[in-house]
Amino acid sequence: MSTPRTTAARSRQVVGAAAAGNVLEWFDFALYGFFAVTIGQLFFPSTSPTASLLAALAVFGVAFIMRPLGGVVLGRLADRTGRRPALTLSVLLMGVSTTLIACLPSHATIGVAAPLLLVALRCVQGFSAGGEYAGATTYLLENAPSHRRGLWSSIISATSAIGVLLAGVVALGATAWLTEEQVTAWGWRLPFLLAAPLAVVGLYIRYRLDDTPVFQELEARDEVPQEPLRSLGRSGIGRIGLGFYYLATYVVTHLTTVVGLGRTEALLLTIAGLAIYSLVCPLAGMSGDRWGRRPTILLGGLGLAVVAIPSFLLIGSGTPALILIGLTAFAMFEALANVMLGLLLVELFPARTRVSGSAIGFNLAQAAVGGPGPLVAATLAAGLGLAVAPAFYVVAVALLATIALARYLPETRGTDLITGTRSPAAAPATGDLTTVEETR
Template sequence: MANAATAELTRVRRRTAVAVGIGNFMEWFDFAVYGFFATTLGALYFPNDNAAISLLSSLAAFGVAFFMRPVGGFVLGSIGDRFGRRFALTLTVGMMGVTTTIVGLLPTYEQAGIIAPILLVLMRCLQGFSAGGEWTGSSAFLIEYVDAGRRGLFGSIISATAALATIAGSLIALGLNSWLTEAAFDSWGWRVPFLLAAPLGLIGLYIRLKIDETPVFQEIKEQKAVVANPLLTGSRDNFRAIVLTFFFASVQGLGFYYLATYVVTYLTTTVALQRTHALALVAAGLSFYALMCPVAGAVSDRFGRRPINVLGSLGLAVLVFPAFLLMSTGNSALVFLGIAVFAICQSMVSVTTVVMLTELFPAQTRGSGSALGFNLGLALIGGPGPFVAAAIATASDVRAMPAIYMVAVALAGFLVVLRWLPETRGRDLGMDAEAPRIGGRLRA
């Protein structure tokens, strides 16, 4: 009987992991694909005689979505704490699918004038609102299902599927650039990946409606312990955890968007590689990153979240500038090596971030607290990263100089987590569990 119950629990966990991974893939494919078409969108929606200004305008529209992420985090995190993790995740994938599809249908500046970029920015804001509840919501949903000894390994699904979604976007961009003439691409080809959001969103919505609520939230409901105002309560009771999350989330978010979005722009505009060549190299690098995520997760299950996150943050601070030096050569092997060095450090930071977003916060305010710290970090530090990096590249003659922003943020994050990050591995995630003490290690 016990063996049957264990087998059923294993099946439920695997089904949940698959459902969360597929839904997360759909969400981040929609959100990230904009970055691969930043140059084209800059020319179509922000036309200017200076190509650099058009690109910066397009990247600014990319970054503005991140300023809506805290708002989405406030609302969707609170919804997750009050009405359930599954309900909040269903909202995020539905909203992302609709808004991304609309981007694919928008008229260009030439067709509609100033209303075109206004509508584009509005859709990016709604995408940011949706994304504000996705990463933390998916993390909580998945980690609350998993036994303590495998949270890192299972949590790596969130990081890996985000990378795979970006790879899918880059391969579609690569295919369109290869198969279509420049005129056809600028006319309608760029719309294809955005319009794919419609069927992908429906798939993600269906899958999330088929999974059950997490055992932790079911316990909260059964005990009638749902917090009436989780955002206010969580902000007051988890202030230190929110501040700490802001720092390690800033490093994680900035690293991911450098790796997944800016590197393509960097290789095409600064290093002057052909776009198809640059997309292929980034896809290969992101594939390596996706493979490294479960490795980093398993290692964090063995040695703890704290040492892996600290080491990854230090690696980003020390190795990103040399990685950009390698990429700046334009040599394919060295470009890939530079991306791979970046990816190893990023996988360590990313996977531990996924798990700590759940392990650092009490069950009743987990969605609100983690979403607040995480999305503020991405809005203020991570989201503007591609824009800041492109601006640095425009202003400097040193090809590797865009790495400086990443180095500075990673160094600040390293110093904070080294001093204040507790060890959360093995922590009980139930509603009566004691919260970890920020500034000291929590014994597993």
């Protein structure tokens, strides 16, 4: 069952549903990052703008604390009742919580209750996101031809960036059409209100889906687990996902507060960086299909460690052309790592516990490393007074993750998504003859 029998029409439906739902999910989640400065002023007022910003970024990180719990609950739901119900619920939760953020009174209106309510709603967003990445990736790849899983996996990474990019475009529109005073007073709320109609669209698209051939096969074999959490593999590969959150939520803040660019110019450059990343993702996926998952993700991790400091030096120059070069170099290696990350999460875990295991492993790593990333970056930049300082965190994480992956990660290309065994025709890209089943 390594290649599901999927018609061309169903392939288009599956890809469209996974892509559309993922765009909507990441659009909602990323809006907070683009309005972090404004949210800091309104919900965490302080005599120091830096302190307000750091508080807002800390709340961004709080959402990641809830992601493992979302991975447990939504992953368990996906493994017990099917991939589709869990994906539908994640879109609903994200849409409702994002819409409610738009309606929150500020600190000036209701005092300390305002930041408390904001934290609660960000936790709901984090809970939803905790089940989305692993669920959407699993749904897509369990429908994909085995020899094209890398390319199909790139759809999740690319559409995550497109969702963030669209959030940036909306933020840019608010900045261009409204004065700074209007944005602060009420304009920042408008993008969050878009979550309501977008959630309705996402619910409609996902509700109409059939479940994956892999899950249907488990049902036919009566192998659907009642308690998938009792036996799970372990994976630390989620740590390399840090770079995406730098691109998605921190770069615009860095360009405005550290480099000193205007908000419009900073948003345009950030949007350009995300567009480049989304275009590179399919190439990264095809690399994984051609040369294997292991060499591709190792190249991505090592490349991030090498280019992070030069990239941030270019970003810190304040020159748009140099900033774009720095973002491009960063995006290229991040795409190699991130596309393979989603693919490995699916191929490393057995079908019966795939969503639970991959969601928990991924989200624990993100809660520990990815979520605090923007806060750590801003703290390093403010504390050291160096525009290049945020790169130090990327270098450290990328090096540690790459060393661990080089030691423990098997090649998974050609893995059968039902049995967990590798096809004899799928020659290991690194000479490693270890099967996936033997690593569990």
